[in-house]
Amino acid sequence: MAPSIKDVAVRAGVSIGTVSNVLNRPDKVAEATRDQVLAAIAELGFVRNSSAAQLRAGTSRSLGLIVLDMANPFFHDVAKGVEDIATELGYAVVLCNSDEQVTREDRYLQVLEEQRVRGVLITPVEVSSERLDALRRRGTPTVLVDRHDPRVDCCSVAVDDVAGGELAGGHLVAKGHRRIAYFTGPLTIRQCADRLQGLRAAVRDAGLDPDTAVEVVELPALKARISYEAAREVFERAVDVTAAFCANDLLALGLLRAAVSTGRRVPDDIAIMGYDDIEFAADAAVPLSSVRQPTLHIGRSAAGLLVEECDYPDTHSHQQVMFKPELVVREST
């Protein structure tokens, strides 16, 4: 068995309480004693048992973060932001990947609650989760990431997708485009629908009729392969669009590939805009214009709100933070 605080106490010739003090409040212990204890710790290779510590303390200094998909750079950056702030404020982060499966999300929520994490940051797979509601009911602070639920009273951090669509649309219109294709995933996904709404608003603001100026190409998934195939088909039909706005950089990359493989010049024959500004957007064959979301800030902000709620539950009031995305213009437009 691993040595316990007791073994250290015996070896250093002090009481258990003193060892604990050395560990947690070193300044409360006389220097000579402290050195003895530290020597004993080093000799025995003692490592504190955090289960015991947490059991006794009744509360932990850790937060749970459940993301939809760690492969997605968006969530990766959010996680980084969360970790930064949490570490800074003295909290540890337990990172979980629900992979968009409700069962996995539920399992992780259960584990986190059993571990008595202090709070949870989550992008839920579905709009409402019984387990999540229960967790909240039992008093664990919760922050929604990239979501907002008007039903429940809690903090949330999201990005304004309508504004993002407007940004992209405004840019394309300003470049003189009058017929714009919108490549998108299922419009049941809020983000896809919001960005379309923004695009239409921008077109309308320019005095055009959204119904004729915007051609929606709805695809079954946000994958490059799918937009590649769809784009070739659209090109066949010799449509008169001069620009395409994609709900996602992956779709844009697929579109770019279709353009290159059919000999179209970008942006002269067709301008292409993506969304998310993933790492590869800047390094694509033709560097991609895109809409950047402040992912790091989302994570930092969410973690900040959660820690505030954990540390000062009395003075805390719930907030719905909404970030504005940013236009990134490169060679593809």
Added chain:
Amino acid sequence: MAPSIKDVAVRAGVSIGTVSNVLNRPDKVAEATRDQVLAAIAELGFVRNSSAAQLRAGTSRSLGLIVLDMANPFFHDVAKGVEDIATELGYAVVLCNSDEQVTREDRYLQVLEEQRVRGVLITPVEVSSERLDALRRRGTPTVLVDRHDPRVDCCSVAVDDVAGGELAGGHLVAKGHRRIAYFTGPLTIRQCADRLQGLRAAVRDAGLDPDTAVEVVELPALKARISYEAAREVFERAVDVTAAFCANDLLALGLLRAAVSTGRRVPDDIAIMGYDDIEFAADAAVPLSSVRQPTLHIGRSAAGLLVEECDYPDTHSHQQVMFKPELVVREST
């Protein structure tokens, strides 16, 4: 405070031990009693305190996984493989991202040891880590991922990079290329050096002189932007290479961008090969030939070895697993 097993016992009118049995060995308790207890649990919203459970049990059913960089698809897939197998075998996984920083790695090792994880999977930042050695010395099983350390006796899972280089080189030579550029990161990185060694071996096997047939372009980092700039420079010098093998898909993408932007046709003017077969390789403007590493299998295999060592420490014997990479031919060669 959250309700404890004791509150449940009182409410259900049974003893504490019985509640514990319902939780851990439901078949050992009569159905009527079990139902009463379950009802009490539901009414009180009881959630087991895993700190207490683990403290008493003395050991946990969880593994630690420390990766270098979660943004890297390689590690993301490895993590997925680890999670799959661990879950299947009844272990939970604590995911940690060292971000290539020794201090972060050390901190996570400390936390994992305090949590008394059963075993650790790690890709260490540096070849030797005092903290890691100490962990092993104290009896925590350890598996090295994508590394091998001849100094210490433990399991490891890696990929044969020399074989990968040979695969790529052999393919390019077979396509008739006689002058091949090797775009690489610092050759102090073992993977980069091994792949070069494989490339040279393939060239030699084809009866060519590696010193004249292979032109090494060593770059300071494995980033697309850097290879883009380097490639433009190389193109300026009107070098006679007809193919380029890149130590990394990112470098290959940068090279592809340089080719496209200078009007070169791929693969007719220059053939390009990457390494890693990241998701974007298949969807690049010209789909990229690459060398695929069996990432999922690496994770699964590593987790399998670790769990075996944890569950059967007596019969377990350490193994060094070496996977072979696989050639993926697409349009860029």
Added chain:
DNA sequence: TCCTGGCGCTGAAACGTTTCACCACGCTCC
């Protein structure tokens, strides 16, 4: 001289589980 207060340390209780020896009961079998 006595009192006060601060410092440094001790010892024991408490946190919420799991486990295990033990008990009560009813049944079967000679």
Added chain:
DNA sequence: GGAGCGTGGTGAAACGTTTCAGCGCCAGGA
């Protein structure tokens, strides 16, 4: 009808910490 046994349940000990009341000691003020 008693021995033996299986079933279902009890109660207390133990896990390794943290915390806190309290104790002995010494310095300084009255």
